[in-house]
Amino acid sequence: MAVAMMVDALLGWPAALFARIGHPVTWIGRLISRLDRDWNRSGDTPLIRRLAGLAAALLVIGICVGAGWIVQGLLPSGWSSILFVGLLAWPMVALRSLYDHVDAVAAPLQADDIDAARLAVAQIVGRDPATLDEAGIARAAIESLAENASDGIVAPMFWGALLGLPGIFGYKAINTLDSMIGHRSERHLRFGWAAARIDDVANFIPARLTGCLFVLVSSRVTKALSCMVRDATRHRSVNAGWPEAAMAGALGVRLSGPRSYHGHVIAEPWLNETARDPQAADLRQGLRLYVRAMLVLGGLLITLALA
Known part of the structure; x- marks a missing residue:
């Protein structure tokens, strides 16, 4: 997993490679889209749609875990296996991509x-960009940075370190299912219910680890820790509140709060409510905090490997 992080930090996922073969996540996405189209039928009862969504989620996860298990079983043993597994895990890490999008x-x-x-923030968040001022843009980008550090790097590294290629492939399937069908739209409220719950379970430990990493590398350790412990559970998500609250405390800004989606204002509670609104400089500081946290994560992986 440390090899995967290093390769992704250096290369990202090159545009030329994407143009030629796409990306494993897009391959998973095509399968999910096909199942959504064929199995998520509006005429079915709510129960049938939930069961169909559960079957779709288990099928996608099973295929990805099975592929990882088969491929890993074919690899040679020894140091060469570490290199091969790292290269195969590389596409499942969004280390460089997340930095580039927030930058x-x-x-x-x-x-x-x-x-x-x-325009740039609209690429990484779903809220209405036209309603955002400087503080709103900075807040949205910082929240995306904190949450996706968990979903895009810490969680796949956690499951990959624990279970190898089956773990990281399976996690990526879970995360892609949640992003595509795990939301509360009319079409996916029931069909995506299982995908969303599975994602909550898969991210439970990694989200809290990510928050702890942000606390650890912060120059405001006590404030970051107290904010995370106090405010994490106020977030609408059972997991995203941990890295976001830790980031809010570490930067000394308030995050979350009311936001607009498709013309509708959603009243969300604040994280670190009494702090000031973030500005452009805070977003840059958040990126530096992210880099330090990922360096610590890589160091922890190497330490575990050599222990």
Whole structure:
């Protein structure tokens, strides 16, 4: 898993490679889309749609876990296996991609180009970008950075370190299922119910580990820890509140709060409510905190490997 992190930090997922073969997540996504189209029928009863969604989720996860198990079983033993597993796990890590996407928001925001920053933040969050001022853009990007550090790096590394390729492939299937069908839209409220619950379970430990990593590398350890412990459970998500609250305390800003989706304002509670609103400089500081946390994670993986 440390090899996968190092390769992704250096290369990301090259655009030329994506143009040629796509990406494993897009392959999983095509399977999920096909099952959603064929099995999620509006005329079925709520129970049937829940059972169909459960069957779809188990099928996708089973295929990915099985593929990882078969491939890992075919690899040679010894040090060469570490290299091969690392290279095969590499596409499942979003280390470089997450940094690049958030940096693409930070750069125009620091240059006071609000329109460009809105376009960039719209690539990583679902809220209405036209309603966001500087603080709203910075807040949205920081929240995305904190949550996706868990979903995109810590969680796949956790399951990969625990179970190898079956673990990291299976987790990526779970995460992709949740992002595609695990939301509360009319179409997916029942069909995606199982996917969302499975994702909650898979991310339970990694989300809390991510929060602890942010606390550990913060220059405001006590405040980051107290904010995480106090406010994490106020978040609408059982998991996302932990890294977001830790990030809010570490940066000394408030996150979450009311936001607009498709013209509707959703009243969410604040994390670190009495703190100030974030600005462009805080987003840049958040990226530095993220880099330090990922370096510590890589160091922990190497330490575990050599223990």
